[in-house]
Amino acid sequence: MGKLLSDQNLFEQMRARVVNGEFAPGQRLKAEQLKADYGVSASTMREMLFRLSTFGLVDFQEQRGFRLPEHSADLLHDLTQFRILLECQGTCLSIRLGDLEWEARLSAAHHKLSHIESRLCVEDLSPEFLALWTGAELEFHQTLIDDCGSDTLKQTHGVIYQRFRQQMIATDKRVDYVPENIKEHQGILDAALNKDEDLTCNRIREHLSRNLIRPLTKKAQVIV
Amino acid sequence: MGKLLSDQNLFEQMRARVVNGEFAPGQRLKAEQLKADYGVSASTMREMLFRLSTFGLVDFQEQRGFRLPEHSADLLHDLTQFRILLECQGTCLSIRLGDLEWEARLSAAHHKLSHIESRLCVEDLSPEFLALWTGAELEFHQTLIDDCGSDTLKQTHGVIYQRFRQQMIATDKRVDYVPENIKEHQGILDAALNKDEDLTCNRIREHLSRNLIRPLTKKAQVIV
DNA sequence: TTTCACATTTTTTTCGATATTTTACTGTTT
DNA sequence: AAACAGTAAAATATCGAAAAAAATGTGAAA
Numbered sequence: 001m002g003k004l005l006s007d008q009n010l011f012e013q014m015r016a017r018v019v020n021g022e023f024a025p026g027q028r029l030k031a032e033q034l035k036a037d038y039g040v041s042a043s044t045m046r047e048m049l050f051r052l053s054t055f056g057l058v059d060f061q062e063q064r065g066f067r068l069p070e071h072s073a074d075l076l077h078d079l080t081q082f083r084i085l086l087e088c089q090g091t092c093l094s095i096r097l098g099d100l101e102w103e104a105r106l107s108a109a110h111h112k113l114s115h116i117e118s119r120l121c122v123e124d125l126s127p128e129f130l131a132l133w134t135g136a137e138l139e140f141h142q143t144l145i146d147d148c149g150s151d152t153l154k155q156t157h158g159v160i161y162q163r164f165r166q167q168m169i170a171t172d173k174r175v176d177y178v179p180e181n182i183k184e185h186q187g188i189l190d191a192a193l194n195k196d197e198d199l200t201c202n203r204i205r206e207h208l209s210r211n212l213i214r215p216l217t218k219k220a221q222v223i224v
Numbered sequence: 225m226g227k228l229l230s231d232q233n234l235f236e237q238m239r240a241r242v243v244n245g246e247f248a249p250g251q252r253l254k255a256e257q258l259k260a261d262y263g264v265s266a267s268t269m270r271e272m273l274f275r276l277s278t279f280g281l282v283d284f285q286e287q288r289g290f291r292l293p294e295h296s297a298d299l300l301h302d303l304t305q306f307r308i309l310l311e312c313q314g315t316c317l318s319i320r321l322g323d324l325e326w327e328a329r330l331s332a333a334h335h336k337l338s339h340i341e342s343r344l345c346v347e348d349l350s351p352e353f354l355a356l357w358t359g360a361e362l363e364f365h366q367t368l369i370d371d372c373g374s375d376t377l378k379q380t381h382g383v384i385y386q387r388f389r390q391q392m393i394a395t396d397k398r399v400d401y402v403p404e405n406i407k408e409h410q411g412i413l414d415a416a417l418n419k420d421e422d423l424t425c426n427r428i429r430e431h432l433s434r435n436l437i438r439p440l441t442k443k444a445q446v447i448v
Numbered sequence: 449t450t451t452c453a454c455a456t457t458t459t460t461t462t463c464g465a466t467a468t469t470t471t472a473c474t475g476t477t478t
Numbered sequence: 479a480a481a482c483a484g485t486a487a488a489a490t491a492t493c494g495a496a497a498a499a500a501a502t503g504t505g506a507a508a
Binding site for chain 1: 491492493494498499500501
């Protein structure tokens with residue numbers, strides 16, 4: 001298989017594999033086996049698994065190795081709720097702080113995404129196309145919060161998004177695409193470009209709520 | 225020095241050291257040197273530093289090792305802002321979801337904290353006493369969000385709190401104690417027990433704002 | 449048949465040595 | 479003196495093997 005990968009690439013590859021459902025939930029990940037895929041030693045592989053574990057993308061238990069996280073509806077709910085918090089907060093701040101440049105980038109990200117999503121309607125979904133969609137979806141949501149001015153928030157969101165995606169894929173290999181998605185993304189874009197913070201938040205919340213087990217209790221005002 | 229530490233203890237010890245200002249900001253952390261302190265090999269030490277780096281408590285750069293994060297007023301600002309978001313959100317949810325048991329625990333945590341803080345007035349601060357205060361302060365703030373129902377939020381808060389504390393200590397060895405602290409903690413407790421979500425948020429925000437460079441732009445409603 | 453003790457196999461963790469890369473130093477040329 | 483190349487020193491990353499621990503299997507006793 002692929003060889004001569006730099007450390008960074010190796011991490012990236014493994015990240016993609018554990019997120020994109022190449023392993024079954026709960027499956028053991030043995031460094032001894034995986035090392036063959038990358039032509040590195042078990043120690044290096046172990047270190048890589050360790051790094052993934054600190055992002056919550058693989059579980060680690062002392063003296064009994066690594067395994068893929070179990071799928072859990074509760075966890076997906078929790079991650080969704082947290083995504084709502086981070087994306088609402090981040091987007092509001094971006095609306096406030098972002099300049100014309102940000103609006104342009106957001107518009108561009110949405111353009112790409114909507115183009116892909118419209119084709120997703122008709123074609124059936126190959127893994128490559130799915131990866132394309134995933135990438136575009138991520139970029140749109142990341143751009144939303146990109147000008148919030150808080151690296152901490154953005155980094156945290158990145159981690160949570162990966163774990164969210166991992167759980168989504170574990171739930172069901174099919175993409176969570178529904179025709180509503182197109183409308184919802186459009187709605188978020190419009191509200192954001194209109195600089196209507198409340199409306200944007202509502203639409204983000206609405207958009208993500210699909211993955212909640214139980215509806216949110218009620219609105220709460222949270223401050224920053 | 226200490227020997228025969230389990231892996232977990234070793235991590236905990238190193239965490240305490242890098243947080244509590246035993247090393248200067250920017251200082252290199254060489255596994256080869258540190259291994260002597262715990263009687264383990266450089267590899268094991270390296271792994272430990274790696275784990276700390278994924279929490280943001282030490283910086284890691286490929287091919288040039290580990291070092292303590294630089295102190296940065298901007299970073300402290302950012303971490304504070306994020307703490308405000310997480311603690312407001314978590315506390316509001318706890319108020320809503322927490323039962324009598326939670327109120328009791330919160331009350332207990334505050335009792336301990338306020339007792340320590342009142343003594344902090346008169347005595348001068350030995351490192352041991354400071355550690356006592358830090359522990360109590362952490363427990364109070366953790367208890368606030370403890371019944372929010374989101375493990376993700378609580379874990380994230382734990383990580384952010386550690387980094388925040390690290391930056392605080394790097395700023396100035398003295399505790400950030402001011403007489404206002406006692407009043408502020410009391411105010412937060414009262415509002416929370418009164419189940420007044422808005423007031424509680426305001427007081428948490430007020431309490432933490434001390435560490436912001438610039439004041440918050442304005443209130444924003446963020447939803448969950 | 450069940451339970452427990454013991455031995456075997458597998459898996460995980462730790463280690464010291466080696467290879468690679470970076471950093472520091474030295475002397476040469478412009 | 480400044481810039482550069484080349485060499486030596488130090489630090490980091492990688493590896494395979496040894497040690498430790500857990501899981502598995504076997505068989506005897508209840």
